[in-house]
Amino acid sequence: xxxxxxxxxxxxxxSVHYGYISALDHVSLHxxxxxxxxLIGSNGAGKTTTLMAxxxxxxxxxxxxxxxxxxxTKTAPDKIVKMGLCHVPEGRKIFPALSVYExxxxxxxxxxxxxKERIQELIEEQFNLFPRLKERIGQAGGSxxxxxxxxxxISRGLMMDPDIVMLDEPSLGLAPIIVEDIFELIMKIxxxxxxxxxxxxxxxxxxxxxxxxxxxxxxxxxxxxxxxxLLVNPKVKAAYLGA
Amino acid sequence: xxxxxxxxxxxxxxxxxxxxxxxxxxVIVGVVGMVTFTYGEIMMIGAFSAYYIFQAFGNNxxxxxxxxxxxxxxxxxxxxxxxxxxxxxxxxxxSLLCTIGISMLIKNLAQIVFGPETKPVxxxxxNRTFTIMLGSVxxxxxxxxxxxxxxxxxxxxxxxxxxNKTKWGIALRAVSQNKDAAYLMGxxxxxxALIGNCIGSGLGGVAGILLSIYYYSVxxxxxxxxxxxxxxxxxxxxxxxxxxxxxxxxxxxxIENLGIAVSAxxxxxxxxxxxxxxxxxxxPQGFVSKKGVRV
Numbered sequence: 001x002x003x004x005x006x007x008x009x010x011x012x013x014x015s016v017h018y019g020y021i022s023a024l025d026h027v028s029l030h031x032x033x034x035x036x037x038x039l040i041g042s043n044g045a046g047k048t049t050t051l052m053a054x055x056x057x058x059x060x061x062x063x064x065x066x067x068x069x070x071x072x073t074k075t076a077p078d079k080i081v082k083m084g085l086c087h088v089p090e091g092r093k094i095f096p097a098l099s100v101y102e103x104x105x106x107x108x109x110x111x112x113x114x115x116k117e118r119i120q121e122l123i124e125e126q127f128n129l130f131p132r133l134k135e136r137i138g139q140a141g142g143s144x145x146x147x148x149x150x151x152x153x154i155s156r157g158l159m160m161d162p163d164i165v166m167l168d169e170p171s172l173g174l175a176p177i178i179v180e181d182i183f184e185l186i187m188k189i190x191x192x193x194x195x196x197x198x199x200x201x202x203x204x205x206x207x208x209x210x211x212x213x214x215x216x217x218x219x220x221x222x223x224x225x226x227x228x229x230l231l232v233n234p235k236v237k238a239a240y241l242g243a
Numbered sequence: 244x245x246x247x248x249x250x251x252x253x254x255x256x257x258x259x260x261x262x263x264x265x266x267x268x269x270v271i272v273g274v275v276g277m278v279t280f281t282y283g284e285i286m287m288i289g290a291f292s293a294y295y296i297f298q299a300f301g302n303n304x305x306x307x308x309x310x311x312x313x314x315x316x317x318x319x320x321x322x323x324x325x326x327x328x329x330x331x332x333x334x335x336x337x338s339l340l341c342t343i344g345i346s347m348l349i350k351n352l353a354q355i356v357f358g359p360e361t362k363p364v365x366x367x368x369x370n371r372t373f374t375i376m377l378g379s380v381x382x383x384x385x386x387x388x389x390x391x392x393x394x395x396x397x398x399x400x401x402x403x404x405x406x407n408k409t410k411w412g413i414a415l416r417a418v419s420q421n422k423d424a425a426y427l428m429g430x431x432x433x434x435x436a437l438i439g440n441c442i443g444s445g446l447g448g449v450a451g452i453l454l455s456i457y458y459y460s461v462x463x464x465x466x467x468x469x470x471x472x473x474x475x476x477x478x479x480x481x482x483x484x485x486x487x488x489x490x491x492x493x494x495x496x497x498i499e500n501l502g503i504a505v506s507a508x509x510x511x512x513x514x515x516x517x518x519x520x521x522x523x524x525x526x527p528q529g530f531v532s533k534k535g536v537r538v
Contacts, residue, residue: 055427081429093424095417102407106417109410110429160429 005032007066008164008195009054009085014063016046016053016219023049025219026062031164031197036190038198038206038227040240041216047199048090050216051166055087056080068163081110086162090169090199092153096142100133103141103152107159114161126155129185147178154185164195171202183209203240207231215240245380250504251497256388258496259395260453264469265476265492266399266485267446273419273483274439277335281322281342282447282473283466284349289315289448290455290465291357294364302367308394308449315448318349319441327440328433346470353463361462364455391453398449399489402442406485415439419483447473468512475519481531490530494518 009031016024024046031037039047052058054065056077064073072080081087095103104126108119127134130151136144141152150170157165167186171179183205190196200206207213210227215236223236230236264286271279292314293307300306326341371386406412418425418435425432454469455461472495477483479491495515502514522529 057423057426076431077426078429078431081427087427089424089427093421093427095420095424097420098413098416102413102416105410106413106425106428106430109414109417110427112429156428 005034007031008033008068009197010066011050011054012064012066014050014053014065015061016049016058017061023058023219024053027216027219027221028063029214029221029224031195033195034190034193035211036186036196036198036209036227038200038210038213039216040200040203040206040213040230040236042240043201045216046219047216048168049219051087051089051168051197051199054080054166055085081160082112084111084160084163085166086110086157086160086164087166088153088157088168088170090172092146092149094141094144094149094152094156096140098141099138100141100144100152101137103156104159107156110160111162118161119159122159122161126158129158129188130155147174147181150174150178150182151185154182154189158189158194162194164197165189166197166199168199169201170198171200171205179205203236204231207236245382247501247504248377248380248382250500252382252384252388254497254500255493256391256496257457257500258493259392260450260457261472261476261492261496262489263395263398263446263453263492264450264473265480265488266402267443267450268473269443269477269480269483269485269488270402270415270446271440271443272477273485274415274436274443275323275327276331276419276422276436277327277338278474278482279322279326279342280339280470280474281318281326281346281349282444283468283470284346284353285315285318285322285444285447285466286451286454286469286473287353287461287463287466288318288349289445289451290461291353291463292448293452294362294455294461297364297367304367304390307367307452311448311452312445313448315451316441316445318448319444320437321345322444323437323440327436331433346466350463350466357463359463361460364459364461367456387456391457394449394453398446402446402485411438415442472515475516479519479522479529481529484531487530 007030011027011029014024014027027050039050041047049058053060056075060073064071067083067085095106098106104123108114132148133152133155144152170182186196186198187209198206207227207230213225213227213230214221215223268282289311292310296303296307296310322345325345326338330338368387368390373384375382406416414430414435417428417430418432422432476492476495477488480488495518498518499511499515503511
């Protein structure tokens, strides 16, 4: 829609309830190919729920989700992943007793079309992105530091060679210097031709690299705009940027 | 001294069978994420599958092992469908109670179908004894014991290769470590859990046939005590770590046999479970070194 680009992900009127509690209330958003879109908001605003609903892990009470033009509202989570949608979950959720290498192989399971040689290529790509992982190739995932685990979680997701990467709080709990690395990396991933949907509490960082942003409050989208515009918006500034 | 050494050999052999039981049990608990109390009956079905193969085709051990694995594998599918599939998001005790119920059902059905009496399983492996002299100490090892130990080693090795070198194995381990993350890797978690449950059950079935040829008998009610021992062994190993569970099984086997050497054979279970309680008092996490590290 924007600039005549192809819409990769389209969420329309999405509502999610946890019991009686409404977590998402008629949320609509769209992600175009090659964009970095960020979803910001405070704790409990429904950011993670949005991603969970997209990847099929949260039950939806209303709305439709289309991915590459196909309706995936009722599709099973593993099938959605196999269509090329990668979700790097909050809290990393790497497999602690699988080695780094095995974690990467586990990621490649998400794309059955990958041939053996391509998997090796992808692994090499990950090692180029994160030389640290190569040093730790045989180590158990659980023994890595927080930052390394986050890198592993992202590379594990990239191993499926997805069309869109949804990142849930990649900077959570990481040292500031590593946070910068992560954001640089997100831009690198975009330059590799992937589309990115990024959720962050670190709103200023997220908005500064995003093409567009959505502001989520109590399960509703209250604002939408270009990343740079939101960054200087007085309301956003007051509520999320601590200025 | 001689007696103790011989009991140690018996213990090693019995421990090897317990280790196999525990490996199967840990695989199930790992991939399904819930404990099972149907395991004894699964072993019993394996033993009976083998028993009928022996009846029909004579002493064909490989075929019998295959039958035991298959029989228990199929029961694994039924148990999964009835006890787990609908209850992944329910409180854990629901599927647990289901497994107890199914265990009773299978046990009693088996008594009707197979008959309530204990059936002999004789001369499956030639009754030969090898004698080793260690100085003046005479060590007797039966061919049966060697076959059992080798079989367990081969099976455990195959399983290790499967778990570490194949995509299926990695998917199984991923499911066992984090189901949500496994979904996000595009793994069909339910189908993988089903297959893991069946592989664990199949191993239980093989343990069942080994028990029946070790004790020369098979009966519909044989499962109960072994189910508890498999549980105990894998608790020792931290429930889901197959290597430590195997070690737990081995320890229980050895402790039992050394224990009855100083008392009487009827105290077998006292030593097994006494050992479990003792270990858990000192190390509540079992043999596993780190909390949360799995399979």
